[in-house]
Every structure is written in C-alpha cells, then in structure tokens.
Amino acid sequence: MGNIRDRVAVIGTGCSKFGENYNMSIEDMIVEAGFEALQDAKVEPKRIEAAWVGTLNSAFAGTSLGDALKIQNVPISRCENYCASGMDAFRNACFAVASGMYDVVLTLGFEKLKDSGARGLASTRLHPLLAWGVTAPNLFAFAANRHMHKYGTTKKQLALVAVKNHHNGALNKKAHFQMEVDIETVLNAPLISSPLGLYDCCPTTDGAAAAVICRADIARSFRDDYVLVKGLGLAVTSGAPYFQPGFEYDGFPATTLAAKQAYEQAGIKNPLEEIDVAETHDCFTITEILNYEDLLFVEKGKGARFIEEGHSALGGKLPVNPSGGLKSSGHPIGATGVRMIYEITRQLQHRMAGRQVKNAQVGLAHNLGGPGAVGCVTILANP
C-alpha cells in the first residue's frame, strides 16, 4: 500500500461566513469561499486543472462548482459521503494530485440548509418502515445514553463541550454563533433528543469552504508557509448500526479505523503528545467526547474526564475545535470537512489571531458522517 505523506500541499484556503445566510445563494457562498482560497494561493481560476466538490444534497454534480466559479471544461467530481462529504472531496483531490495526474486542484464543500426551513437533518434511510422517523440527534443520543450507562458520563460533562466550543466560537468571526454560554444555560435548555438538549446540538447552517492543493514539490513556488498533507484515513462501517448485532454504541469505530490509517501514514505513535491542534466532528456534545476516545487521545470511557480537566480547551494539552467546532461554527454538511482543513491549515500558518494555538506544527481534522458510519481523518503539518 502507498503512503500519501509529503506528496500534497495545501497552498490556499477560504471560507464563507457560516450562519443563517438568508441573503446569500449557493453561488454567493461558493464564490466567497472559492475566490478567497484562490487568492490566498495566488492562483488564477484558469490554473485549476481539476476540482472536487462536496455536498450532501444541496445540489448535484460538478456543475454546482463550475457554474459558480466559471471553472469550466475541466474535470469536476461531486462527492457525497454523508456529513464527511467535504473532507472526502479533499481526500480524493489529494489522491488525484499524488497520482501525478494534476498539479493544482481545487476542493470545495458547501451546503444550503436554511432555504428549506428544515429544523435539522432527517433520517437518510429512505424506507417506509425501517428507521422511519429517526433523526440525526437520535442516532447520537443512542451513543450518549449508552456511554452514560456504561461509563457514568454525565449531562454536565456533555455541557462542558458546549461551553468550551461556544467560548472558542466567540473568537471566530466566520462562526454561526459568536456567543458564550454558561453551563446552566446548556443544562436548562429544552430537550431535543434525550439526553441532548438544544445546546448539545450543532445548528443547521449555510456555508462553503475551499482549499487549493498542489504537488508538494511545487508548493514553494506559490508560498513559503504551505502545509503538507501527512495522512488521510477513511473508514466506512455499517450505515445501520442500530440493526447490527453486537454494535456496542459507546463510540464510533469508523473514527478509530480512519485515525489509525492516518496516524500510520503520518508516523504518529502517540496522538495526544504529537498533535498540537485538532478540529473534530462535534455535531453533538457527546460526539466530541467520543472523538477524544475514538481518535485515541484517551482510553475508551475517559473522554468526559478529558474535557473536565481542561485538556481540550484553548491553552490546554491538545486544544480541540479552536474554531468553535460544528457547535459554534455551524454545520453546513458538505462544507464542514473543508472548513476543518481551512482552520487547521491557518492554525499551522499561525494566522488565527485570538484563537491561535501557540506553536502549532501538527494538526488533525476529523469529519464523521451518517450514524457514525463514515470516519474521515486528515493529518496536516508544517514542512
């Protein structure tokens, strides 16, 4: 098997305002994120040889990207892999560059959720009976209740994730929410899907994010502070764990499997010591606690203590979600994985001002799709 390490570089990143973008169309958001990334890379649109675009269901095909940016007559593929659509688009683009087929490639993810008035994501299983009516909050609440039962994790510990990520989000002008919340507010919020209350859930958000990548050996011709792709992992487990005999529901093995692939490629033996900053998929507060365990930062069952002891806070041992995560940035599905690449790249470039993680050299981005079924992990590092 091959290794992606040091073969691809990120040379430009962009991100639209995330939020209830009632005044923006899909085109507006793609143009905002796409051109920011192109300008950041100092690359003209005509220099793009191929593109990968990620969206769950806001549009179809490569035309969604090409028509907005007028990047046309080149190969553009649309990638859909549940909530990991964006990072998987990035991942496929990296492999295309590493293959030697293309030198400069654009990846972009977007989602437009607020035009429909939907309050959240419904079940993706299109069946009249099986898993009928099941929502995204349900799928993660199953894990929360199991984790609480098995390891004694408390609602208060879940709330700490929301408090931390709201704090970080308040430092991020592009985030959906820029507001601090206190623990009482989180604990007293109305229930959405027990034990998850309103503040345990990420919002439904519009947004787009983009990254320009190129062959590592030509990266310096674009900029000095490029960032290298060190590892890319993707694992797909059953999309119906609720029918899977023996699925424990105290975490998501797809995350661990993807992380192990990425760590091996990057040569990471001890993630907690070797990673300086992480963006992980906190679609719900419980998910971030599970991520600490599933990404092997801590042992299974110790995730709640990791947040409680402050290790994942800005200034902690391994700051997680300095952007505010999905919780505060919002979760425009296809955009999220690319937004994480944007955040980690700029953290490694030390461009994040108020939320900058000191001396960050190695970063991790983790995108999770479906009922914990699609785990995608990217390791980025400075040259």
Add this chain to the structure above:
Amino acid sequence: MREQPVGIVSFGAYIPRYRLSREVIAREWQEPPAKGEKAVASFDEDTFTMAFEAASNCLEGLDAARVRSELHSVFFASTTPPYHEKLTAGLLATALDLDRACRTADSAHTLRAATSAILSGIDAINAGAVGASLVAAADMRPAEPHTGAEISFGDGAAAVLLGAENLIAILEGHVSINDEFLGTWRRDVDPYVVQFPGGFEGKVGYPRVIHESVSALLGRLDVKPIDVTQLILYSPNPRAPQAVAKRLEMNPKNQLADALLGEVGDTGCAQVLLSLARVLETANPGDRIVVASYGDGSDALLFRVTEAIASRRNRRAVSYYLSRRRSLPSYGKYALFRKLMKTEPSEGSSSPVILWREVKQDLPLYGEKCARCGMVQFPRQRVCVACGAKDDFTDAKLARRGVVHTFTNDYLLPTPDPPTTETVVNVEGGGRVLVQMTDAGPEQVRVGLEVDLVLRKLHEGGGLKNYFWKCRPRD
C-alpha cells in the same frame, strides 16, 4: 358433516393501555361526573393492530406447526376496519404467519359481526373444509363529542380459535334471528355512530330481539335458565341486559356476565367476545355459557366448558390487560388520538412496492440466520453481517421479546403523544431492531429494560396504513 363436537380451542383478548376517565370527559363538557373509564386505542393503534394482538394471544402456546397445518380460515370482525376496501383478515393471516392457502374474510357492518363470523367458521369446520378457524374481532367506534356514546364507547379486541380437537368449550347449539331495525347506524358520510333519538331501540329493538334469540336457543336445546352458568349479552348500557336476564328467568347478579362497560366501555362487535374471554379465564368444566349478540337481529350460542379449560385459562386475556393501564391526562389528548381536531398534516410518503417485496420481513418479522456462522440478523441481508457468507441463510422469525440496548426520547418528531421514544432492542434469541417504544412515558425507558414487540401503525404516509413493530415495556 362431522359427527364430533366443534367449539373453542383457545381464546385471547386485548385492551388498549390508554384509559380515559369519564370524569375527564364530563368535566370537559361541564356535565355531572360520570363513573369509570373507557379504553382508548392509542394514536398508533387501529382495529387491525388490536385484533392482531388478541389473535397472537389466542395462538400463544399452541404448536405453531400444527396451527399452520390446520388453521386455514381467518375472520376479522369489525364495524370500524382500517380500510373500506382492502381485506384485514388477510393482513391478520399474513402477520400471524399462517399458510397462504387460507380462507380470509372480513365480517362487518353490524355489532353481530363477531358471532356471525364464529358461526361461519363453525360451519366450515363442520363441513370438513378447514381444520380450524380463527375469529378476531375489534372495534373503535367513532362517538360524537358531548354525547352519551362518547361516555359509553370504548376500544378493544378479542379472538377465539375454533376447531374440532382439544376443545375447551363445546358449541352445543346456536340460533340466529334476522330483524330489520333502524336503531343504530352509520353511513359513509357520517363521522359518528348515529342513534335514533329516544327509547325506540332500548324499548322495542334490543330487549325484544335478544330475548327472542336466547329463549329460542334454550328452548331448542332444552336447557333450563337456572342451568346457564354465565349469560353473556351484548350490553349497550348496564341496565338493559339486566331486564332481559330477568325476563329470561335468570339472576342478573350471578348469572349475567360483566360486559366490562365500567372499565373498558362498549367495545362494539368485540364486546361479547371480550366478555367470553373474561368468563373463560375463570370457567370450570361443565359450565354452560350463553353468548348473545345484537345488531339487525341476534345470534345466540351455547357453549359447555370442558376439562381442557385448565390448560388454557392462564393467558393474556382480559385480566392481564385490565391491570395494565395508563391514564390519558386530558380530553385534548383523546381528541388528538381520535383526530377530532384538524392538525398540520405530516404524513410523508410510503411505497406499496417495498411493503410488498418485504412483507415477510416487516409483518411476521422474519430475519435470517447465517447458515455458516449462526448470526441472526435483521433486516434480511444477502451477505452475512458477521462472516460475509453470501446467500447462505435460513429464515429466523424474531422473538417477540427483547432488551433495550440504548434509547432516546425525541422531542422533535411530529406526533400526537410526544416525546417519541426510540429504542435499539437486542431481540431474545438473536437479531437487533430499531423500534419506537409505545404505551409508555419517557421516564420508563432505560438500558436493560425488558420489552415485548408489538405491531402498530407506524404512520399513514402515502395515504395508506404503514404497519410496523414497536416495543412496549414488559410488566
């Protein structure tokens, strides 16, 4: 014609868990308090789901292979079937996993529907056409708000298995009377049951016809009124059958069976079968039981209980369900369950094609067992989830009980009874299902809770009844 006796092999009943206190109804309309409560089908129940649970209880404990080889006749009796055009007896036979070579018929349009079905079943057995016949009756009649009918009508179901062997009660004889009478009716355009005002039916219809059928039955079989252990009369109200019993020279106090009006309500065509189930739960060998229905005439049947009753008494029937109740907190909830108010439609879609293709999986709840590694899995797969073997399975009908592995209470899904409790259940004997919990409050669910799987109406998307399994705490 068979020479040997025919009669009842087994029985079962079902009463919805939700009960509406008559005090709550009276308070809603600022009327003087009324006594007792009535059983109310939950928003996910209808006459099919109620009849299915009663029929399942009736067949419980019998040799399944023998049932399949002998039970070739199913009747569904109701004045309130789920579909005006589409068979419910067939749905019952499918969900009960009976042989395809099964006669299926719905008996409808009158409160006599259940007893008429029993007589048809008996005739088929007598003729040697079938070995056994199942009659499942259920009703949930629509009552106009702020009327006596609303106070009186309740929901419920009961079932009897008829046959010629292992009888717990022998049918000694029967009489049917046809009597054209307009006392109670409901046209297609009527949202509620219509009753002709005043005492016409109470004075002229009911007492005359039901007395005629029972006295003809006793006369024909030469049975003295004193020799009837229990007289089961369809009862529109508590007083009417007492007058009939007296006129029949029976003692209403100890011979007239409880019609369950106080605790369950008038369950329509299922009422006499529910009473029969109640009586059979405590019957002794030699007891003589008269069952008389009423509606456009009357059917009267005389049963004699046999020694075999001892082995069949102990089952889920009336006493089981009477003690398992959950109060409807308000009239508003009842109004929502019964769709008495207009609400925002949120039904979604369905696919008759998928329902057809997966009927074996979704109604009798068949999963599969891998022939290579033994893993039981649901839904049905082509490739084993555990060992990857392709197309190497045997059928595995999932058990009807399991344990909650994890759960959540969902407050967003539109439902008349929020929150919706979603559970991941490890089924006893293998297989895992994702099902909603029903007839329970959010405080009842927990990891490790033991549950029964019950068939319910999941939704009406696509303009049809989408039936699927849910779970209910076992208590």
